[in-house]
Structure formats: C-alpha cells, structure tokens
Amino acid sequence: MIASRQLAVGYASNGEESALLENLNLQLKEGELVCFMGPNGIGKSTLLRTLAGLQKPLRGELKGIEKGKLSLVLTDRITATNMLVYDLVAYGRYPHLSWNISLRDEDHRIIEEAISLTQIGHLKNKRLYQLSDGQMQLVMIARALAQQTPVMLLDEPTAHLDLNNRVEIMNLLRKLARQERKAILVCTHELDLALQTADWIWLATLNKKVVSGIPEDLVLNGAFDEVFQFKGFDLKTGKVEHEAHRNKPIQLIGEGYPFLWTKNALERCGYEVTANAETIIKIQTEQTTIWQLQDLTLKSVSDLLAALAKK
Amino acid sequence: MNESGFWTRGLFLGFLFCLLLIADVAFGSISIPLSTVLSSLFNPESSTFSDIIWQFRLPKAITCILAGSALATGGLMMQSLFRNPLAGPDVLGLSSGASLAVAIVILIGQSAGVGSILMGNWSVAMAASMGGSIVLLIVIFISRFIKDNTSLLIIGLMISAATSSLVGILQFLSKAEDLQIFLIWSLGSVGSTHWGEVQVLAIITFIGLAIAFFLQKPLNAWLLGENYATNLGVNTSRSRFWIVIATALLTGGVTAFCGPIAFVGLAVPHLIRIFIPTTNHKILLPFVMVAGASLLLFCDMMSNLAGGAQVLPLNAITSLIGAPLVISMVISNKQVRV
Numbered sequence: 001m002i003a004s005r006q007l008a009v010g011y012a013s014n015g016e017e018s019a020l021l022e023n024l025n026l027q028l029k030e031g032e033l034v035c036f037m038g039p040n041g042i043g044k045s046t047l048l049r050t051l052a053g054l055q056k057p058l059r060g061e062l063k064g065i066e067k068g069k070l071s072l073v074l075t076d077r078i079t080a081t082n083m084l085v086y087d088l089v090a091y092g093r094y095p096h097l098s099w100n101i102s103l104r105d106e107d108h109r110i111i112e113e114a115i116s117l118t119q120i121g122h123l124k125n126k127r128l129y130q131l132s133d134g135q136m137q138l139v140m141i142a143r144a145l146a147q148q149t150p151v152m153l154l155d156e157p158t159a160h161l162d163l164n165n166r167v168e169i170m171n172l173l174r175k176l177a178r179q180e181r182k183a184i185l186v187c188t189h190e191l192d193l194a195l196q197t198a199d200w201i202w203l204a205t206l207n208k209k210v211v212s213g214i215p216e217d218l219v220l221n222g223a224f225d226e227v228f229q230f231k232g233f234d235l236k237t238g239k240v241e242h243e244a245h246r247n248k249p250i251q252l253i254g255e256g257y258p259f260l261w262t263k264n265a266l267e268r269c270g271y272e273v274t275a276n277a278e279t280i281i282k283i284q285t286e287q288t289t290i291w292q293l294q295d296l297t298l299k300s301v302s303d304l305l306a307a308l309a310k311k
Numbered sequence: 312m313n314e315s316g317f318w319t320r321g322l323f324l325g326f327l328f329c330l331l332l333i334a335d336v337a338f339g340s341i342s343i344p345l346s347t348v349l350s351s352l353f354n355p356e357s358s359t360f361s362d363i364i365w366q367f368r369l370p371k372a373i374t375c376i377l378a379g380s381a382l383a384t385g386g387l388m389m390q391s392l393f394r395n396p397l398a399g400p401d402v403l404g405l406s407s408g409a410s411l412a413v414a415i416v417i418l419i420g421q422s423a424g425v426g427s428i429l430m431g432n433w434s435v436a437m438a439a440s441m442g443g444s445i446v447l448l449i450v451i452f453i454s455r456f457i458k459d460n461t462s463l464l465i466i467g468l469m470i471s472a473a474t475s476s477l478v479g480i481l482q483f484l485s486k487a488e489d490l491q492i493f494l495i496w497s498l499g500s501v502g503s504t505h506w507g508e509v510q511v512l513a514i515i516t517f518i519g520l521a522i523a524f525f526l527q528k529p530l531n532a533w534l535l536g537e538n539y540a541t542n543l544g545v546n547t548s549r550s551r552f553w554i555v556i557a558t559a560l561l562t563g564g565v566t567a568f569c570g571p572i573a574f575v576g577l578a579v580p581h582l583i584r585i586f587i588p589t590t591n592h593k594i595l596l597p598f599v600m601v602a603g604a605s606l607l608l609f610c611d612m613m614s615n616l617a618g619g620a621q622v623l624p625l626n627a628i629t630s631l632i633g634a635p636l637v638i639s640m641v642i643s644n645k646q647v648r649v
Contacts, residue, residue: 054538072542079394080534083590094532095544101528101593127588147543 001069001151001183002028002051007060009043009050017058020046022208024060028185030150033177035194036187038204038227044187045075047210048155051185064151068095071144073137073154081129085139088128089114092146114145117180118172134165141172151183152176158190166190170197191228192238195219203227244272250308251276254283262291265301271308279308317594320587328601331608335375336368339615340622343368367502370509374501375611376604377509377516378569379579381561383603384523386576387583387595391530392554393464400562400576403450403555404470405443409566410497411474411481412442417493418485435496436508436567443563446470451555459537460551498624499570501611508568515564522557523596526550530592572607573626578633579603585640606633 004026010019020043028034028051038044049055052072053065071092078088092114093107103111115121118138123131131139137157144152154173158166170186170193177184177199185202188194194201195215203211203223211223218224224235232241249272252263262283263273281304282292291298298304337348343360351361352369385400393402401407416438449470454463482490504512523530529550532540540547565572583598584590607629614628 049538052538052542054541067544070542072539074538076536076538078535080590082584082588083534087589087591091532091535091539091543094528097528099525099528101531 001030002026002062002064004051004063005061007050007062008058009047009055010058011046012058019058019208021204021210022059024210026202026210026212028064028151028183030183031177031181032183032199033174033197034183034185034200034202035190035198036185036202036204036210037189037191037194039206040189042204042206043208044204045155047204048153048185048187052153068147069149070151070153071147071149073140073144073152073157075155075159078128078136078140081127083128085120085123085126085128085131086111086115088139089142089146092143092148095147110148111146114142117145117176118142132165134161134168137161137165137169138172141169145176145180150181152185154184154186156187156189158188158193166193170194173197191224191235242267243270245270246272248272248279249274249277251280252283253280254285256285258283258285258289262301262304265305269305269308279311317587317589321598324586324598324601324605328605328608331605331612332372332376335372335608335612336364338612339368340620366505370504370506371502371611372608373509374504374512374569375607377512378501378565378572379575379603379605379607380600381516381519381565381603382572382576383579383599383606384520384596385558385561386578387580387592387599388523388526388530388554388558389576390580391592392533392551393460394534394536395464396581397577398464400558401471401571402464403467403558403562404446404474405559405562406566406571407471407474407478408442408444408446409439409563410442410571411478412438412445413496414478414481414493417496418481418489433508436511439567439570440563443559443566446474447555447559447563451552454551454555463551495624496570497626499572499626499629501569501572501607501625502622504568512564512568515560519557519560519564520600522553522560526553526557527592527596530554531590534590569625571626572629574629574633575603575607575610578637579606581637582606582640 004024007024007026008019008022009024010017010021012018024047036044036048046055050057051062051065052070053067089111090103090107093103093110094101096107097103115124118141120135120138120142123135123139128136141154141157157173158169161169170190173184173186174197176182198215201213201215201218203218205211205227211218213223219235233239234241244267246269250266252259252266252273254262262281266273279293284290284292288299291301291304293304293307296307298307333345333348337343337345341363343364347360348364351358351364382400386398389398389400389402390396413435416434450463450467453466457463457466482493485493529540529545532543532545533550535543537547562576579602580595580599583595583602586602587594587598589595610625610628610632613632614623614625617623617628
C-alpha cells in the first residue's frame with residue numbers, strides 16, 4: 001500500500017538539510033500491523049509525519065500516500081474539550097463532505113460503525129473532558145476509522161496508558177488490521193506488547209537506518225539489543241537480569257505458576273536457582289500450595305523468603 | 312444536546328433580540344411610547360418622534376446590530392483559529408492600526424490646521440480603514456513566511472503593542488482639546504452614524520459574515536489543530552487566509568465607523584458556548600451573530616439610560632456589563648473551553 005525507495009526524512013532549514021533517517025526502503029501492506037520502534041528523538045514521528053504528507057521528504061520516492069488514503073492518530077492534544085465524542089468521530093467524514101458539512105444517512109451509518117468497532121457506544125454523548133486518556137485514544141481511533149482509509153498511522157497511541165488500556169488498544173489495532181484489511185503503522189515504545197502483537201517491526205537504528213523484520217527474527221539476531229542497548233534486561237528471556245549477590249545456590253522443585261513465581265522471588269532477592277544445590281525447596285500443590293524447606297513447611301512465598309534469610 | 316434543544320434556544324435568543332431592538336429604539340434620553348415607535352416604523356410621517364426614530368434611533372440600532380454581530384463573529388473565528396479562549400477580533404492588531412491612523416488624523420491633522428477639512432465621520436472612517444488595512448497587509452505578508460498560528464498571534468499582539476505606543480507618544484505631544492476628541496473616538500460609539508455610513512457598514516459586514524459562513528468546515532477543522540485539519544482534506548493556508556480576511560473586514564469596518572469597541576468580540580462566543588454547549592460552527596455562527604447584536608443593543612440602551620442626560624461611553628458599558636456576566640457564567644460552569 002505504501003512503499004518508499006531510498007527515502008530520507010528530516011528537516012531542512014536555511015538550505016541546510018539534517019536527515020534523521022536515510023535510505024529507507026520500506027513497505028506497508030494491507031492487513032498488517034507494523035510497530036515502529038526506536039529510542040526517543042531518533043525520527044520516528046518525523047517519518048510518520050512524512051508518510052502522512054504533513055512534511056516533505058528530503059530525498060527519495062514515496063508511493064501510495066495520495067490524499068484521502070491515510071488517516072492519523074497523532075500525539076497532538078485536542079484543546080476543544082467541550083466537544084461531543086460523536087462530533088469528534090464525525091470529523092472522520094470531513095474529507096467526504098461539502099462546505100456546509102451536512103451529514104447524510106450514509107455518514108451517520110459509517111460513524112456508528114466506527115463507534116461500535118472501537119466499542120465506545122457508551123461514550124457517544126459524553127464530552128471530551130469527561131474521558132480518561134485510554135477512552136480518548138479509542139475515540140481518536142474511531143475518528144480515524146470513520147475516514148475509511150486503507151492506511152492508518154498512529155503515533156504512540158498507548159503513551160500514558162495503564163497496562164490494561166495498552167493491551168486493549170494494541171489488540172484493537174491488531175483486530176482492525178485483520179478484519180478490516182487495513183495497513184496499520186504504530187509508533188510505540190511498548191516493546192513487550194509490540195513483540196506479541198506486531199506482524200512486522202520497523203526498528204530505527206542509531207546509524208539513521210530502519211531495520212525491518214518479524215519480531216522474533218529481530219530478537220534473535222540481536223537487532224533490538226544493538227538499538228536499545230539494554231541495561232540489565234535480557235530480551236530473549238523477557239526478564240530483568242539479577243545478580244546472585246547472596247552466593248547461595250538453591251535447587252527448586254515444583255511446577256506450574258507456583259514454580260515460576262517462586263523462582264522469580266528467589267532471583268529477585270539474590271539467590272541463584274540451579275539444578276543441583278545443597279538447599280532444596282519443594283513446592284507441593286495439592287489443595288493449597290505449600291513450600292517445604294528441609295523440615296520447615298511454609299504457607300507463602302514471603303514466609304519462605306523469611307525462613308531462608310534466617311538460615 | 313438534540314436538535315429541538317437548539318431550536319428552542321434559538322427561538323428564545325431571537326425573541327430576546329427583537330425585544331432589545333424595540334427597546335433600544337424606544338428608550339433613550341427621550342422615551343418614546345411603544346405604540347408610537349411601532350406606528351412610526353410602519354408609517355413614517357414627519358413628526359418629532361418619527362424624526363428621532365428615523366434619523367437617529369434606527370440608524371443607531373442597526374449600527375448596533377451590524378457591529379455586534381461583526382465583532383462577535385470575528386472573535387469566534389479568532390478563538391477557533393488560534394485555539395485560544397483569550398483571542399478576540401482585535402488580536403490581529405487591526406484595531407490598533409486603525410487607532411494609530413485616527414490618532415494621526417485627529418492629533419496631528421488638527422494642529423497642522425487641516426483639522427476642519429479632515430474632521431467628520433467619513434475622514435475618521437477612511438483613516439481607520441486605511442490604518443487597519445495597512446496592518447492587515449503586514450499580517451498577511453508575514454503570515455506567508457510563518458507556518459504556525461501561534462507565531463501569527465504573537466505578531467498580531469506585537470503590532471498592537473508597537474502601534475499603541477506610537478499612539479501614546481502622539482497623545483503625549485498633543486493639545487488637550489485634540490486629545491479629548493481622540494479619547495471620545497477611542498471609547499467607541501454607535502450614535503454618530505447616519506444612513507449613508509450604515510449602508511457602507513452593512514455591505515462590509517454582510518461580506519464578512521458571508522465569508523465566515525462559508526468557512527464553517529475549516530473553522531471546525533482548525534479546532535483539531537493544523538495536522539488533523541490537513542489530514543481531513545482542509546487547505547489550511549487558504550482557509551487561514553480567508554479567516555484573516557473575514558475577521559479583518561468585520562473588525563475593520565466596525566472600528567472605522569464606531570471606534571474600537573471592546574469586549575463584545577471576546578465575550579459573546581464564550582457566553583454562547585455556555586448557552587448552547589457545542590463546538591460546531593454551523594450552529595455557533597448564527598447564534599453568535601444574533602447574540603452579539605443583542606448584547607450591543609442592550610449596552611447601547613444602557614449607555615443612554617444610565618447616564619441620564621449624558622450618554623455614557625459605549626466601551627465602559629460593554630465591559631461593565633460584559634465582565635460580570637462572563638465571570639458569573641464561567642464560575643457557574645467551572646471552566647472556559649474553546
């Protein structure tokens with residue numbers, strides 16, 4: 001749907017060009033959710049604005065960004081907070097309306113459809129100042145949907161949202177890509193969510209390039225590590241690295257979630273969990289979960305940690 | 312709010328407007344009985360009352376209607392374009408430009424001895440429109456080089472500040488009599504217009520209001536900011552140009568014939584947004600026009616009634632009535648929203 005060839009984006013002022021990202025050969029295809037990632041200030045929003053036609057590319061070719069093919073969800077705040085949710089979604093129909101902006105039945109139907117796809121029917125008659133940040137993003141996505149464009153570009157739609165809302169938004173975008181066959185590009189910092197929902201990742205690197213690939217390949221070939229230079233986070237296990245500062249190896253026997261979270265607690269507190277060690281903890285999960293440390297029987301992880309600390 | 316809510320409130324406002332129009336014609340330093348007002352309106356025979364109505368009260372009332380709707384519409388457009396509740400029709404610096412030109416004519420022209428030729432309504436109006444137009448040209452010229460509205464707003468305010476200080480210098484150097492003439496002009500007045508001037512003002516105002524009416528789609532789109540407006544297919548630079556032109560016509564016309572009338576342009580859009588909570592200019596524009604006309608009719612009536620035999624300056628009344636009105640409505644609604 002959108003394809004770029006040797007595209008360079010950035011700013012030109014006083015005849016001097018400063019490119020943020022160069023030599024971009026990227027593709028955005030229908031039915032695909034692409035997450036665009038990279039550190040702050042590397043030029044993600046600039047590329048998005050260029051794709052959206054809001055600023056001119058410095059060099060290169062850009063195909064498929066004709067007028068009316070793209071809808072946007074930006075980080076720009078809507079200051080007219082007295083506006084009705086329905087009226088804001090109705091803005092999506094503006095490209096199809098004449099000067100006197102009268103909505104036809106067809107427009108109302110499309111607006112209602114966008115509202116039901118984003119499940120914001122209960123917000124229809126609210127005013128913007130009554131919405132939470134998460135609800136506001138859903139309304140902005142509904143507005144973009146009402147434009148009925150094959151391509152949607154979103155700039156950090158999950159910023160400032162709690163985990164639940166972040167998951168809701170990403171799942172919605174994924175659903176829209178699949179069901180409505182839209183090409184969706186999302187700038188985001190949500191590494192874990194992007195890895196689990198994106199069909200494709202664009203990764204802005206430190207040498208002004210954009211690497212693209214499916215999430216798993218980029219994890220395994222170390223592209224993410226190179227860009228983000230994680231400090232104490234192991235992307236391959238998805239966990240924060242702990243230092244086993246107590247120098248006390250522990251063997252943990254058990255299964256399922258109790259095993260996982262007991263291991264988490266032990267590593268967090270500086271114990272090393274290994275296959276063979278003198279100290280052995282057994283987890284038994286019959287009616288209730290109990291932890292056995294030598295002759296002690298403990299009823300919670302915190303009791304277990306306290307017992308370990310005493311020894 | 313649903314459609315019927317708009318209609319009821321529209322009818323209410325329309326009724327209020329008619330009432331104020333009749334009251335403004337009837338009341339003044341001489342009160343005219345209501346029956347006489349109506350009979351001389353429909354049957355203009357020559358009598359003292361009829362002459363007062365046709366030669367004085369009616370042109371004044373129509374000037375109020377034109378100026379009120381023009382300023383309120385200009386204020387609404389500026390608040391939407393700049394997404395700023397503090398913007399008014401004078402933020403582009405037009406009224407200050409007009410003031411400077413009028414100050415030059417009155418303060419310098421008078422002492423140079425050409426005062427008697429230059430004085431009179433038309434010359435002041437000509438000077439005011441020239442001053443306003445020059446500032447408008449500067450603003451349009453500069454707006455071609457800047458991309459965002461905030462810069463335009465700042466430039467407008469800077470031009471205002473610069474011209475005001477020039478006016479200040481002129482005032483400092485002038486004679487007391489000239490100063491008083493200028494001061495009276497700068498306090499605003501709707502009472503000095505005759506039919507010929509009303510006609511010109513009406514033409515300018517109708518053109519400005521018509522342009523504003525055709526701009527309802529871009530005005531709505533500007534509420535979302537430039538990026539979204541562009542994405543929604545609105546030509547932002549063209550619509551900004553026409554919004555500036557329409558506001559300039561409306562403010563410039565009024566300033567030329569009535570002086571710089573304060574407050575109406577800033578206050579009326581806020582009052583209307585509280586009266587009918589909508590952000591849609593399709594509804595806002597007609598409401599703001601009628602409300603602006605009504606408020607100025609009311610202020611004019613008060614300025615004639617409150618001072619007894621003296622007619623109080625219009626600007627004093629608009630602010631005195633408008634400010635408490637807006638403050639109370641804002642307090643009861645907790646927050647100002649554009």
